Amino acid sequence: MPATPAVKIFGVGNAGVSLLTALTVPEFAAAHLIAVNTEAASLAASAAPMKIQLENKLLRGLGTGGDPDRGRAVAEEQFSTLKSACDGANIVFILAGLGGGAGSGISPVLARAAREAGAVVLAFVTIPFECEGNRREAQAQQSLEQLKAAADGVICLPSQKVFKLIDENTSVCDTFRVIGGLLVEGVRGVWQLLARPGLIQVHFADVCALVRDRHAENGFAFVEAGGPGRAREVVEKLLAHPLLDAGRVLAESDAVLVSLTGGKDLTMAEVNRVMEQIKRQCGHAQIIMGAAIDAAFTNRLCVTVIAAKQNVASKLAVTRTETQGGISTGLSQRDTTVTRGTRTRRAKEKLFQPQLPLAIVSKGRFDKSEPTLHNGEDLDIPTFLRRGVPLN
Amino acid sequence: MFDDSNIIVGLELGTSKICVVVGEQNADSGVNIIGLGQARSRGVRKGAIINTEQVEEDLRAAVAEAETMADVEIRSVYLGVSGGHVRGFNNRGVHPVVSADREISADDVADVVKNAKAINLPAENMVIHAVRQHFLVDGHDGVTQPVGMLGSRLEVDMHVIHGNANQMQNAIRLVKGTQLEVNEIVFNGMAASLALLTGEQKELGALVIDIGGGTTEYVVHSDGVIRHAGVLAVGGDHVSNDLAYGLKVPLSRAEKLKLEYGSALVTEAAKGQTISITNDLGLELRRVNVEHLQRIMSLRLEEIFHLIAQELDRAQLTDYLRAGVFLCGGGSRVPGIVQLAENSFQMNVTPGHASAISGLTTALDQPEFAAAIGLVKYGSLRNRKRPASRSLATIGGLTDAFRRILPR
Numbered sequence: 001m002p003a004t005p006a007v008k009i010f011g012v013g014n015a016g017v018s019l020l021t022a023l024t025v026p027e028f029a030a031a032h033l034i035a036v037n038t039e040a041a042s043l044a045a046s047a048a049p050m051k052i053q054l055e056n057k058l059l060r061g062l063g064t065g066g067d068p069d070r071g072r073a074v075a076e077e078q079f080s081t082l083k084s085a086c087d088g089a090n091i092v093f094i095l096a097g098l099g100g101g102a103g104s105g106i107s108p109v110l111a112r113a114a115r116e117a118g119a120v121v122l123a124f125v126t127i128p129f130e131c132e133g134n135r136r137e138a139q140a141q142q143s144l145e146q147l148k149a150a151a152d153g154v155i156c157l158p159s160q161k162v163f164k165l166i167d168e169n170t171s172v173c174d175t176f177r178v179i180g181g182l183l184v185e186g187v188r189g190v191w192q193l194l195a196r197p198g199l200i201q202v203h204f205a206d207v208c209a210l211v212r213d214r215h216a217e218n219g220f221a222f223v224e225a226g227g228p229g230r231a232r233e234v235v236e237k238l239l240a241h242p243l244l245d246a247g248r249v250l251a252e253s254d255a256v257l258v259s260l261t262g263g264k265d266l267t268m269a270e271v272n273r274v275m276e277q278i279k280r281q282c283g284h285a286q287i288i289m290g291a292a293i294d295a296a297f298t299n300r301l302c303v304t305v306i307a308a309k310q311n312v313a314s315k316l317a318v319t320r321t322e323t324q325g326g327i328s329t330g331l332s333q334r335d336t337t338v339t340r341g342t343r344t345r346r347a348k349e350k351l352f353q354p355q356l357p358l359a360i361v362s363k364g365r366f367d368k369s370e371p372t373l374h375n376g377e378d379l380d381i382p383t384f385l386r387r388g389v390p391l392n
Numbered sequence: 393m394f395d396d397s398n399i400i401v402g403l404e405l406g407t408s409k410i411c412v413v414v415g416e417q418n419a420d421s422g423v424n425i426i427g428l429g430q431a432r433s434r435g436v437r438k439g440a441i442i443n444t445e446q447v448e449e450d451l452r453a454a455v456a457e458a459e460t461m462a463d464v465e466i467r468s469v470y471l472g473v474s475g476g477h478v479r480g481f482n483n484r485g486v487h488p489v490v491s492a493d494r495e496i497s498a499d500d501v502a503d504v505v506k507n508a509k510a511i512n513l514p515a516e517n518m519v520i521h522a523v524r525q526h527f528l529v530d531g532h533d534g535v536t537q538p539v540g541m542l543g544s545r546l547e548v549d550m551h552v553i554h555g556n557a558n559q560m561q562n563a564i565r566l567v568k569g570t571q572l573e574v575n576e577i578v579f580n581g582m583a584a585s586l587a588l589l590t591g592e593q594k595e596l597g598a599l600v601i602d603i604g605g606g607t608t609e610y611v612v613h614s615d616g617v618i619r620h621a622g623v624l625a626v627g628g629d630h631v632s633n634d635l636a637y638g639l640k641v642p643l644s645r646a647e648k649l650k651l652e653y654g655s656a657l658v659t660e661a662a663k664g665q666t667i668s669i670t671n672d673l674g675l676e677l678r679r680v681n682v683e684h685l686q687r688i689m690s691l692r693l694e695e696i697f698h699l700i701a702q703e704l705d706r707a708q709l710t711d712y713l714r715a716g717v718f719l720c721g722g723g724s725r726v727p728g729i730v731q732l733a734e735n736s737f738q739m740n741v742t743p744g745h746a747s748a749i750s751g752l753t754t755a756l757d758q759p760e761f762a763a764a765i766g767l768v769k770y771g772s773l774r775n776r777k778r779p780a781s782r783s784l785a786t787i788g789g790l791t792d793a794f795r796r797i798l799p800r
Binding site: 387 | 437624694
């Protein structure tokens with residue numbers, strides 16, 4: 001395994017390609033950016049150094065027309081092109097907006113191609129707004145399931161959740177910029193974890209072990225704070241973050257990746273404080289953390305959290321889609337048996353009574369009163385529950 | 393005309409009890425507690441009124457009891473307020489001395505105090521107290537009386553305690569509805585510290601924690617002035633609620649268990665011990681582990697202390713508390729709480745006793761009444777500040793009336 005892993009970042013579909021533009025900054029100079037789309041116009045506008053246009057007679061140069069089946073068909077046709085584009089990469093990031101034709105259709109195929117080329121695949125995708133209609137939502141959901149089955153990890157951002165981050169007056173342009181910004185922050189968080197010289201180094205192998213074969217849906221959050229109280233502020237922001245459902249996502253996850261970036265003045269005590277809080281939230285999850293130093297971050301502290309959620313329901317769904325073979329059209333027999341083999345082994349070691357997500361704790365006599373919030377904790381909930389002290 | 397100007401009454405609308413304390417001011421302006429009335433409070437949660445009718449009923453009962461005991465008619469009260477909405481912070485007012493000879497006049501002092509009170513509060517909040525800490529003349533700290541000094545720049549540090557206006561008005565209206573006048577509203581935490589601390593202790597620096605039914609107030613005195621004040625909307629009710637949830641017993645039963653077996657620390661004797669809960673007929677329903685009970689309690693109380701300690705750390709006041717910590721309120725009756733507080737704060741902890749006042753020892757010895765007794769003390773201090781010689785009672789009455797009309 002090389003010291004610095006080779007990273008390739010794919011932007012797929014119109015959304016993905018434009019997201020890729022946001023990554024053409026010196027920070028990502030070491031990564032190969034590759035734009036993949038069916039429409040020539042969008043590729044022409046892209047600043048990515050490498051572009052792949054997927055084209056066949058069926059499309060007649062008009063793009064997929066919002067049909068993921070066409071996208072998939074054309075990607076399957078040019079499977080070898082995609083696979084060769086992934087050659088030599090240790091990690092492949094896929095950026096896409098699900099719901100349309102190209103992003104939803106091509107991404108799962110690309111993920112499979114990248115895995116066959118021997119890379120760890122992480123997909124960063126958005127799911128359309130509810131107002132965009134049922135069809136796009138259904139397509140996005142279907143594609144997300146396929147992507148979960150094909151990629152090692154999927155970091156999914158439902159656009160609807162962005163409403164919690166924007167106010168009434170935010171323009172449409174700004175809203176999409178916020179969504180794009182969030183995804184890019186996710187990529188950056190993982191990227192920094194791998195590329196930056198760390199106070200606490202994260203090994204590539206750690207990340208692989210965390211995401212490989214999980215096929216999980218991930219929640220992520222990026223927060224930043226400055227000033228002397230930054231460690232505390234960061235934790236507060238993190239726990240209040242809408243994308244983490246006020247910390248609920250952390251509690252449900254079974255693996256959490258935390259990347260801290262600070263200036264030269266980042267102290268161990270701050271790292272410790274942040275991690276302690278996250279740990280408390282996470283319960284029994286496996287935590288991988290990295291702390292990196294960047295001169296530009298003096299007096300600031302950024303924390304990126306990626307939480308891998310693996311619930312029983314999604315695991316079943318993944319198995320079902322694969323065994324039916326509905327989507328894994330190009331999956332070779334050898335590959336299927338290997339993944340299935342590992343899955344049954346995993347299932348065996350994870351044979352435990354699943355806990356229902358009983359997030360609602362009765363507050364007894366304070367049920368109807370205004371909650372007593374202090375640093376994001378509801379003090380009306382019994383202390384022993386919040387601290388997780390066992391009584392037996 | 394019946395003159396009741398030497399009768400001072402403190403009223404606290406608490407979460408667990410409504411309490412009226414009657415004090416009589418002596419000729420030498422000392423104050424003596426002569427009556428006490430209390431009623432179980434049913435209409436208050438976490439320090440906020442949720443059922444006006446019940447509160448009014450309980451208030452009437454408490455007032456009647458106090459009137460009988462003290463053999464006086466209560467006309468006006470000093471009303472204690474609290475609740476999670478009450479906050480305190482330090483503010484500094486600045487005023488340039490403009491007179492030609494640079495001598496600081498009383499007007500300058502009034503101006504600087506006014507400036508310090510002009511603070512940026514949320515629209516729905518109002519100031520309860522603005523307590524003067526000390527003056528600075530040309531940046532020199534620690535001036536207590538600047539009038540007559542020379543200087544070009546006068547500053548004052550004040551501690552401003554403010555709270556939600558509507559919630560406090562609710563309490564005031566309710567009291568007025570029972571034909572009682574409200575002389576003034578006073579923050580309960582401040583009242584408790586008045587009752588508990590002697591001048592010496594205030595000088596040394598002390599933290600007073602009043603653990604009530606629904607709220608916990610804390611006030612820090614140092615160098616003889618209030619340095620910090622705040623409220624946590626957590627109290628004995630929360631302990632009971634935690635027990636009800638954790639031990640799976642009804643709330644009323646949890647309350648009883650708390651009083652009977654509660655402890656702030658898990659005692660050796662409790663380890664492995666169980667108690668049986670019986671129904672009305674004496675049949676055993678189930679058994680409850682005492683160790684669990686005490687652990688649940690201990691965690692909650694420890695958290696309260698921890699949050700206060702954190703707050704003081706943030707305000708950088710921990711090192712100023714040379715007289716230590718003083719506990720009062722019903723929560724300070726929990727066995728072992730002094731030990732727990734000592735562990736949490738790492739300093740001397742004293743269970744509260746209203747030592748700054750004289751009178752009925754039965755009242756003074758009970759930590760629950762500290763705040764109400766403090767209200768009486770506050771009233772007596774206020775009375776003393778007024779002109780002592782009041783030859784014409786009517787004029788006194790008139791100025792009082794004006795005082796009430798004029799906004800604070």
